[in-house]
Amino acid sequence: MKGNDLKPRIGFFGRRNVGKSSLINLLTGQQVAIVSPTAGTTTDPVRKSMEIGGVGAVVLIDTAGLDDVGDLGRQRVEKSLSVLAEVDLAVLVYTPGGWGEVEEQVVRRCEEGGTPLLRVLSKDGEIDRDGLLKKISRTLRGVAGERRGLLGDVVKGGDRVMLVTPIDSSAPEGRMILPQVQVLRELMDLHAVATFCQPEELEQHPALLGGYSLVITDSQVFERVAAVVPPDIRLTSFSIVLARGKGLFDEYLSGTRSIAHLQDGDRILLLESCTHNVTCDDIGRVKLPAALRKATGKDLQFDMVAGGDSLETKQIRDYALAIQCGGCVITPRQLRARLTPALQAGIPVSNYGLALAWCNGIFERATEVFKF
Secondary structure, X not given: OOOHHHOOEEEEEEOOOOOHHHHHHHHHOOOOOOOOOOOOOOOOOXXXXXXXXXXXXXXXXXXXXXXXXXXXXHHHHHXXXXXXXXXOEEEEEEOOOOXXXXXXXXXXXXXXXXXXXXXXXXXXXXXXXXXXXXXXXXHHHHHHHHOOOOOOOOOOOOOEEEEEOOOOOOOOOOOXXXXXXXXXXXXXXXXXXXXXXOHHHHHHXXXXXXXXXXXXXXXXXXXXXHHHOOOOOEEEEHHHHHHHHXXXXXXXXXXXXXXXXXOOOOEEXXXXXXXXXXXXXXXXXXXHHHHHHHHHOOOOEEEEEOOOOOOOHHHHOOOOEEEEOOOOOOOHHHHHHHHHHHHHOOOOEEEXXXXXXXXXXXXXXXXXXXXX
16 A cells, blocks of 8 residues: 555646646546536646556646636646646647747746656647657656665565554544555565554563564654663654655754754744644644753744645745654655755754654664664
8 A cells, every 4th residue: 555645646737728638538548537628627736546557556637727817827827837846747738839938937847846847749639649658657767766765775574673653642543644554565565574562562561672673663752662672773763764765864864953053032844744633742733842842942933834835935034944744645856845945045954753853862863774
């Protein structure tokens, strides 16, 4: 079971009625996108998880026309262009004689963001489906080669890994949270032996750790788990594993160390990539701010941005530090795009798990597993 964030995302861009939705239907061999001669049929980005022959599981994103007009039309255009930050491949559809500033804008944004781009000439519906699928497949294989697995260079087949997963008010009823699922699937793919327990069981029966080479814990019980796990057993957290797998890990390490230099009155921006039910022991809104104030002894101010809202460079300059959640529901490209304004402004960036490890005095130990 892999989350949508691990599936390659392909975005289709172009003017109204240029044939984006028809192309999606052609590639999938199904009527997954609404097609109409009426301009502006697609009004918002529409995401569909699909299997494409020769490519595999992907998320296809159909976008509104980039030549839409009026106040509402301009909002649709900007929404469509914002999708470029999350896709692994952009497909720009155009017609003969239909190339202009609209298309050049997409090209520029792809070049600036390092997004692979395929240009597709739509001429009376004559598109070489097989040829296009081969191009898409080649491009996505290249993207997959750039992606780092979560634990492939840390864990080998037969290794025993203990996963400490507290069941509290933030855990969805009857289910595990997504980072735990993703790490478990990675360990299964690596043919490692994974065992789950809650922190209470580990504290009561420390002998359970016999024969284990790695412990991965939920960040919010770092202190409790670190007190039980012997120093000869490697220890890290789900959030740190995800942070490394999604990139920007070096920036996170450097940014986390900057916590030591925070001063009274400094503002810290907390970034969550999903929207979830807020509880009295919410890790981002309650536990992390409390831990940072206690560990630094400083009067710190916190702001929260939840969901996929983008950040403006002019706003980010007001902060001394930005701390991103694990990002289990977004792609590496989305995460990088979201933090780029902070990095460009010279604002240190950290991650929930890394920040909590620092607060608990185990930052170096929690990251030692990834030092080669």
